[in-house]
Amino acid sequence: MxxxxxxxxxxxxxxxxxxxxxxxxxxxxxxxxxxxxxxxxxxxxxxxxxxxxxxxxxxxxxxxxxxxxxxxKKSVYLGDEEMQKFQSSLNIEELLLIEEQNEKLREALQGLSPTYQQLLMMKYFMELSYKEMAAILDVSENHIRTYLQRARKTLKKQWEDL
CATH class of the missing domain: 1.10.1740 (Rna Polymerase Sigma Factor; Chain: A)
Known part of the structure; x- marks a missing residue:
């Protein structure tokens, strides 16, 4: 090599x-x-x-x-390190509100299929482009767009149902 x-x-x-x-x-x-x-x-x-x-x-x-x-059987968690960065500048009420929203987001995400979770993480947490995501997953960009749209709609529904 x-x-x-x-x-x-x-x-x-x-x-x-x-x-x-x-x-x-x-x-x-x-x-x-x-x-x-x-x-x-x-x-x-x-x-x-x-x-x-x-x-x-x-x-x-x-x-x-x-x-x-x-x-x-581990739970997927998001952004603990990111949260720590913001905690020092926020008051208690703001922290509790953010933690509550994060917990709601975690629950909504866990209600999604692993494929949808993966797509949303790649797009919004890793900030990958459609082209990069398509290359990683070895599918077309149109496939990524379609499934990402479905993932967003499903996440929105999960969020509203909580």
């Missing part, structure tokens, strides 16, 4: 790592999952199409994470 390819693989793995943290993986779980994904990618290198490395890594990592998640 040449150095340029190795560097590219590590850059892609770092993106996967950040995504896993955003969807609620602990740092240790994310490290383990990414390491397993890298090993699996290297083992199956002949099966990975040129230009599809990121999609392959994401699929392997997400499959492994969801297997681990379902096995451990």
């Amino acid at each position: 040449d150095k340029a390819w190795e560097q590219y693989l590590l850059e892609e793995a770092h993106i996967v790592f950040k995504y896993l943290l955003k969807i609620g993986a602990t740092k240790e779980d994310a490290e383990d999952v990414v390491q397993e994904a890298i090993i699996k990618t290297i083992e199956c290198l002949s099966q990975v199409q040129t230009g599809k490395l990121r999609a392959w890594l994401f699929k392997v990592a997400l499959h492994r994470y969801y297997t681990l998640y379902n096995k451990n």
Whole structure:
């Protein structure tokens, strides 16, 4: 494996790592999952199409994470680090309101399918473009737009039902 390819693989793995943290993986779980994904990618290198490395890594990592998640029955949580950044500048009432809204959002998100959760996280927490999301998931941009719209509508309904 040449150095340029190795560097590219590590850059892609770092993106996967950040995504896993955003969807609620602990740092240790994310490290383990990414390491397993890298090993699996290297083992199956002949099966990975040129230009599809990121999609392959994401699929392997997400499959492994969801297997681990379902096995451990962990709750997905969002933005604890982000919340800590804001807590120092807010009063108690504001903090309680934000925490209540975050809990409601968590409940609404958990009521969605893993696919919809994944799309919403990629778009709004990782701030990926439709093109980037399509490349990661190995689907068309139109597919991403359609499913993301459905995910938004479903999330809105879940939110209203709470």
